[in-house]
Amino acid sequence: MTELLERAMSRLQSLPASKQDAIAAIILAEIEDDERWDEAFSRSSDLLAKRATAAMAEYRSGQTQELGVLSP
Numbered sequence: 123m124t125e126l127l128e129r130a131m132s133r134l135q136s137l138p139a140s141k142q143d144a145i146a147a148i149i150l151a152e153i154e155d156d157e158r159w160d161e162a163f164s165r166s167s168d169l170l171a172k173r174a175t176a177a178m179a180e181y182r183s184g185q186t187q188e189l190g191v192l193s194p
Contacts, residue, residue: 123131134142180186 134145137145177186
């Protein structure tokens with residue numbers, strides 16, 4: 123456990139149980155969200171690479187159109 127996490131856990135122990143549970147739920151939700159993103163990206167890397175290759179092929183063959191630059 124890192125020093126920062128140990129400090130946070132120490133402070134959490136002094137809070138009422140309801141606040142401890144609320145913060146624990148936030149931490150667990152964040153960890154689960156990170157895991158979902160990691161899984162989604164790991165599954166999509168092949169698809170993204172294929173689409174990038176197809177897009178570059180279209181660009182090189184003149185099948186794309188330049189978009190105008192938007193000004194603020």
